[in-house]
Amino acid sequence: MTRVKISRVTKVPASEAPPASGECPPSGIRLTTDDGDAAMGLRVVGIHLENCGKQDYSVDGYPLLELMDKDLSPVQGISIVQGSGGISTGTGFDEPARPLVLKPGESALSGLMWRNTTESGPTANIPYVRVRAKQGADPVTVTPQLDLGTTGKLAVRPWTRPSK
Template sequence: MRNATSLLPAVAALLLLAACGSEPAGAPEGGASGAGASAAGGGSGGASAVPVTDPPVDGVRITSVTLPSATPSPTPSGFSVHADRLPAAGSGISAAYEVTNHGTEALTYTILFDFTTDTGEVMGNLRETVRSVGPGATRRGTVRLGAPGPGSSRVGRVRVARVTKVPAAEAPPAPGACPRSGIRLTADDGDAAMGLRVVGLRLENCGKRDYALDGYPLLELLDEDLAPVRGIRILRGSGGIGTGTGFDAPARPLVLKPGESAVSGLMWRNTTGSGTAVDVPYVRVRAKRGAGPVTVTPHLDLGTTGRLAVRAWTRPSS
């Protein structure tokens, strides 16, 4: 049988280690600065919201940022415990925001939020759409990035990277929604390679009647104030901008039965030479003459080329 006296040093060491391990993590750090906010939480596994006082961007303002607090590391270093900058399980990074419409008609806003480190490195971004904000109205919401993976750089700021806004009556429909017209027109995120840009347009007959097409979508290019952009040639077909793209297929009559779709597209080059480069954030699209307009936001960086190609409506390839 072991002597009880010999156990005393071991028990004392265990008590000392437990006492050191129960000390709280370092003091919270945070505060609003620059284009976003920097924050850290208080207690273990918790989080704290830090108010943000930065000016709005096109009517969109971040009001507070919430980041997970530091959590104690279970790995001792001598008889001390350090704090890992990783969020507790189930926690995440979020920002509260508000959208105020200072215009005279209802608008739908699409907002790109950047989640960055304190040095400005973008670790993630999210796009939020806020629909039908009336004149003078303010709408509030929260955007959540979620918990970063192990080893990720610590996010310390959230900023409004870009805001686009279109008349609510001309906004592309929400996913799964069918407009009164029975025709759903949307644009994809586009593709870019070697200076060639292509954005796809998709038309879906979500109604109950057949829908006839015979030609090209009709386009109106708009600046950031939704005023017409002049001096850009809209070419039917590729116009020599790119080859092997399918843009030179001739227009053919189409009848879309309920549930069927057609596709078109926009193509341009971002080439800059002499003159002033032109950027077109908005394109007002009509599926055909007499159809209601839908304003999409492809952000055409046309450079100094002065040309935009449009593809005829065609059935999507299988």
């Protein structure tokens, strides 16, 4: 007999769940996150946008974010900064935002970055982020498990083309 311990259960509204692998939502846009990377208190999670539809899709600037707690209620008191916000340098987060047109099959990349620094005061652990590729886009709720410590700051990278 094998014993399994469930360490975390997440739930998102079905209408905002990331699409199943290989599935293209009715919007024609697939938005997902990766598993992220963490080292020495610096955390980065990639946000991936794929045009899986039949028409061009334009983005300009940064994805729109809403931080949510375990009950899917909005979290207050966290600054979302465009670019690195001084969290770390050399990460690509400070590249200028440029308009992108994604043809069917093309992708764009953004990301979230933060430090898990804990000093005095309450820590912020944010399980859910509602992401919109742009104003008016359908939201997708992802579960990056942001462990912001006491920093109160989350950086977002502009949409860019993935490196080849």
